[in-house]
Amino acid sequence: MLTFECPCCGAHADETELHAGGEAHIKRFGPGASDDDFEGYLFTRENPKGVHFERWRHVNGCGKWFHAARCTMTMEVFGTYPAQTFQPPKDLLDKITEKRPGWSWRDLS
């Protein structure tokens, strides 16, 4: 069972109380962007075995969106953090490095 601590209301929310929102930190490029940028925004997704960053919504709870980092292989949750950010917080990245030395995900490592 996957359980996240919602950073908005602090509740320990089981997967069935949440709605999965897909990969985190997808950037939509502005006007004048190339076809490649738009294709990446629409279609290109990571499918890692290991560290992954995702968006989740506490739908049967406080209703807020948040971010989560977890391991897709072991279901270990590294942490959750607010939705209002472009990248994971430094202390979370350090924690992941401690647990999964040498990990990488897109341009993070």
Added chain:
Amino acid sequence: MSDPVLPLGSASFDGLVEVREIGPQGMITLRGDLSAPEVIAAVTDLAGLEMPGLRGANTAGDTGLLWMSPDELLLLVPYRQAPAAVDRLTAALDGQHVLIVNVSDMRALFQLRGTQLRDVLAKLAPVDFAPEALPAGELRRTRFAQVAAGVWLLDDTTARVFCFRSVAGYMFSLLSTVADPDSQVGFHVK
């Protein structure tokens, strides 16, 4: 003013706990910045209760302040006073970025009472109902089986559950089923 009609006409069931539909309960949703001094002053002045913190449920009788999310507060007021309370809040928060709506008639409210309370609730929601995890006076929004619900404990043997009016029948069936006298669990209470 027309007479309020409860969704299930005061349905009740006696089992591991006593399940009773209660109300009508005045409920007002307030959306806005819950840390704004003007908002805190307006709602605490209206309710005569302290501002609840994270997931807090400060209630006294049919008056209360429930922390629903970082920008949502549910005010409980006596049913007949809800329209006037909305007017009073709206006036008090004139110029503030808030939304205040009387939602009394779109909700159903149940009271559960009995020593088996935590075991009964635990059958329905993916929530830790141990006394340390959900003490009295803390609101937990979750799902009960397939519908959204809010629950808080008034004390160790009394809880209130609210849901949308449209699923009141489903909720009452759920609560009655898990309170079946032959389905005692004995986990939280031996």
